[in-house]
Amino acid sequence: MGEITEACRTFVVNDPNLTVYEVLRLLRILEGETTIGGITCKMTVSSVMAALGFLYYKGMLRVDRERLTVKLTSKVEWDVKSLVELEIRGAVYALSRAEALRDALKKRDMEIIYEFSQLPINYDSLMRKFAFMQSFQDVDGKEIIFVGDDDFLSVTCSLLGRPKRVVVVDLDERLLEGIRELSDKYGLEIETYKHNFIYPLPDELQGSFDTFCTDSPHCLGGILLFVSRGVSALKRGTETAGYFVFQTVNEPLLMTFETRQKLLKLITNEMNGVIYGMLPASIKYITPRNEDEKLMEVFLEATKRPSLEEYYRHVEETLKPSSKFIEFYPEFSMETSMITRVVFREPKPLIEGEYNKKAEEKYGPIYSWAIIEQHIAKEK
Amino acid sequence: MGEITEACRTFVVNDPNLTVYEVLRLLRILEGETTIGGITCKMTVSSVMAALGFLYYKGMLRVDRERLTVKLTSKVEWDVKSLVELEIRGAVYALSRAEALRDALKKRDMEIIYEFSQLPINYDSLMRKFAFMQSFQDVDGKEIIFVGDDDFLSVTCSLLGRPKRVVVVDLDERLLEGIRELSDKYGLEIETYKHNFIYPLPDELQGSFDTFCTDSPHCLGGILLFVSRGVSALKRGTETAGYFVFQTVNEPLLMTFETRQKLLKLITNEMNGVIYGMLPASIKYITPRNEDEKLMEVFLEATKRPSLEEYYRHVEETLKPSSKFIEFYPEFSMETSMITRVVFREPKPLIEGEYNKKAEEKYGPIYSWAIIEQHIAKEK
Incomplete structure (x- = not known):
């Protein structure tokens, strides 16, 4: 990871978005098949081109000339997928x-x-x-x-x-x-x-x-x-x-x-x-649990009423505006x-x-x- | 669906957010187990209480008094899940x-x-x-x-x-x-x-x-x-x-x-x-495909160079600013x-x-x- 970032930096020094985070985003996008124009990350075209070159020369990029797409040759191991x-x-x-x-x-x-x-x-x-x-x-x-x-x-x-x-x-x-x-x-x-x-x-x-x-x-x-x-x-x-x-x-x-x-x-x-x-x-x-309790109380108390109409009436009477935060x-x-x-x-x-x-x-x-x-x- | 919305409307007429869409959102939340306080939709507390009452009296709501949670008794059939x-x-x-x-x-x-x-x-x-x-x-x-x-x-x-x-x-x-x-x-x-x-x-x-x-x-x-x-x-x-x-x-x-x-x-x-x-x-x-083609051309042409350094140089020389949109x-x-x-x-x-x-x-x-x-x- 650091290697790609460093290699890109050597080539394009002016891209403020060329961070480890953005390179990770790029790799994530490259997990799927995408055209170069279809890549969406904050890095500039120059930086994306540099990163693609790096991956290509390291044998990590699969290029489909017919479909105009690029893709990683193998899956990246993501640490925290969720x-x-x-x-x-x-x-x-x-x-x-x-x-x-x-x-x-x-x-x-x-x-x-x-x-x-x-x-x-x-x-x-x-x-x-x-x-x-x-x-x-x-x-x-x-x-x-x-x-x-x-x-x-x-x-x-x-x-x-x-x-x-x-x-x-x-x-x-x-x-x-x-x-x-x-x-x-x-x-x-x-x-x-x-x-x-x-x-x-x-x-x-x-x-x-x-x-x-x-x-x-x-x-x-x-x-x-x-x-x-x-x-x-x-x-x-x-x-x-x-x-x-x-x-x-x-x-x-x-x-x-x-x-x-x-x-x-x-x-x-x-x-x-x-x-x-x-x-x-x-x-x-x-x-807080006591707030949940209060609402549940209102609800349970209301459900003791014999009909939906009575339920409604009880809720309306019980829920009164208050000044507490x-x-x-x-x-x-x-x-x-x-x-x-x-x-x-x-x-x-x-x-x-x-x-x-x-x-x-x-x-x-x-x-x-x-x-x-x-x-x-x-x-x- | 319309039935719940209508029932709530009868009870709470002043909630501008009481739409079919919001009721759908509420049902979606109730698919999971949640406290009443934990429900998050644009409807007011009154409207949510009304909807809960409706579901309860129709036998569609499971109430866990110990955990203070509510949940639908059966799964809603969603039309367009994705x-x-x-x-x-x-x-x-x-x-x-x-x-x-x-x-x-x-x-x-x-x-x-x-x-x-x-x-x-x-x-x-x-x-x-x-x-x-x-x-x-x-x-x-x-x-x-x-x-x-x-x-x-x-x-x-x-x-x-x-x-x-x-x-x-x-x-x-x-x-x-x-x-x-x-x-x-x-x-x-x-x-x-x-x-x-x-x-x-x-x-x-x-x-x-x-x-x-x-x-x-x-x-x-x-x-x-x-x-x-x-x-x-x-x-x-x-x-x-x-x-x-x-x-x-x-x-x-x-x-x-x-x-x-x-x-x-x-x-x-x-x-x-x-x-x-x-x-x-x-x-x-x-x-457009021709834009993708142009970028792919620059990339493929560059990868013919024998080294990563030469690749970088080629990309840099080829990508020139243009005035086209x-x-x-x-x-x-x-x-x-x-x-x-x-x-x-x-x-x-x-x-x-x-x-x-x-x-x-x-x-x-x-x-x-x-x-x-x-x-x-x-x-x-």
Whole structure:
């Protein structure tokens, strides 16, 4: 693999997409029969031609002159077949690491995570997010900052990708401790910072990253604040990328048409971000067992009614709007959330100073604030 | 199916997502074991509860109180399994229609399509685009306009979905004739208009559609012009959607960071569009055989050289930049294109009048213009 990449690099030095990941994608395509024009990967025509030449001279390429197609002479041994079969084609390097990841995730303390009104994403969503980032080449060789990381995506990227530097910033020391333990166990060298995003990032983290990732509270204020902190961490004058997640459908608290319009205008016009990808229905959360229990209770209680009409009436009476965050509202749409990738060159954080009353008035309250304040008070 | 939808409607009248398509999605999820909280579809909690009640009273739902899960008692017979397995879960209604579609597509005259420097999308991409539109509920019950349709997506939507009205506007009479033939054969009632997009849409098409689709020339001027025409066709004061396609990676002619930034700013700020989805690497085109031949020639000629170094040298010398559209440049990235979905409420077309020299100066030339003019001259 490295050999092909190196050989291509010798020939074409100017293709920024000539990474191990892209070569893996090319090999994957060549497993099937394809015309040269039919190859689809981010590499340039020159680089693809170089790679084909390399494979041909090594006797690894079968050419059908009649059908105008090329194909590998033998199957590539893929380490982690199931992961590369995700919606966005991705590739990872070692099965043992993927298994380590599954183990690692099992060790997350869900109680701690739920305590902050956070919902962690499920395993498939985590892999999809990693593959999405890989497909844009935002992991390998990159300096990445995680603005909050209850999902342990930092561990995922470090285990399955080849990042240059990984930093996690989070308010919860217990979560950071969990990440540090895994980092030590697997030699990942993840750096952790305890920090409250009400305040700007520490100076040493500003302007020094290629990629940021955040899965903020899903309200306008929360997204703008966390994305702003991520943006403040990006390098200037070069192409960098940021990932955030938000609800895709209307429901009482979150993403109405107007809120989405406001969010996208602020990102486009104020923060100089250009959207490069928005994957609908891509992120699913793990709901706490007590939420599942509540819904099941409503359902089971209703099914004791003698008829479908009575069932309907009971459900309607029982499902009442509530102000609690994780709880299900009757009008809450059950759709999964959306990952968005934004590219920057001259990024400008919308919120630069403290997220105080004034900022809150302008961009909206962050609903898990009260929970965070309680936590801080308890700690003192 | 209709029975479940109707039963739910009786109970919850206010869920706009309570369509046959969403109920199909729900049933698909219930094939597997899931908690109620773990169900992910666009329907609200109320609608999901109603559907579960219906299934339960009909004896079609198995409830595991211990594991808090629900599941169908028997497997649903899916008509077109392979289509629903696409990246975006979609559902279509009859296998026979899917087969009709395959036949229909075979009848496209590729020579006519290539003559306009158009590249049709391949079958998988067509299905992915349809499923993407379905997943956003932009097909069933909707009035849809196709701003150019060399892909026969109009036929796809009519055969596999349940649109209320389908209109195709295109410059090439031969292409429209092909669509009309299929429409007659399958009773699709597709309306066709011959029109040059240099000029605004006919009055009777303005302001009357829920959805527009375009796969314009992939240059800034081309995208802005075709999207503007699409936008002019949308209804006002209600949520409508538009789809367009563009290249996702840097290459000489198309989508640099600056061009993308300009495009997205114009859509967001001038046209009042809000991006709701952007599916990377989703659309692949069918390249003409002579393009494949050219690339294969370069490759085969190069492999006659005695060494890999000589091979590289030959490729480098042979691949020279050219000004022709479909041809492959050495620096052309081979990545597939991107579908984008934009939502509007008060849409405003950027370009309202004729696309003349003045508009061209402002938004850039459209590269297939010369070819279109030649065609018009030849027709006269």
